[in-house]
Amino acid sequence: MKGSPTDDTPVLITEVAPSYDDQFTQRKRKYLIMMLLRIPCLVLAVVFVNTPWLALVLIAVSIPLPWAAVLIANDRPPRKAAKFSPFHRTQTVPELESRDHPVIEG
Numbered sequence: 001m002k003g004s005p006t007d008d009t010p011v012l013i014t015e016v017a018p019s020y021d022d023q024f025t026q027r028k029r030k031y032l033i034m035m036l037l038r039i040p041c042l043v044l045a046v047v048f049v050n051t052p053w054l055a056l057v058l059i060a061v062s063i064p065l066p067w068a069a070v071l072i073a074n075d076r077p078p079r080k081a082a083k084f085s086p087f088h089r090t091q092t093v094p095e096l097e098s099r100d101h102p103v104i105e106g
Contacts, residue, residue, distance in 0.1 A: 023076060031073035038065045 018026075041062035045055040 017077070027073045027075075031069045034065055034069035034072065038062045041065070 041058045045058040045062070048054045048058065
């Protein structure tokens with residue numbers, strides 16, 4: 001019998017969500033990467049100061065990075081939807097099923 005103490009069959013748990021510590025570590029890593037991307041944008045903006053349009057584009061890209069990094073770091077993965085289990089009738093009521101059903105024609 002599966003699940004009994006003497007059963008040696010391993011239980012498959014592939015549907016289990018990652019632990020909160022693992023999720024937090026992944027979110028910290030994403031935050032760090034996005035914030036580290038801001039530094040090259042600002043340095044390149046200083047390097048391309050003689051090309052004003054490129055410097056402005058690099059600065060414009062670096063402005064929303066902290067905001068986006070905070071949003072992404074604070075966002076948890078979505079919860080998994082519950083599986084739909086349709087209602088299955090197990091027994092019928094004989095009094096309702098055996099009699100004739102009147103049909104009204106209009």
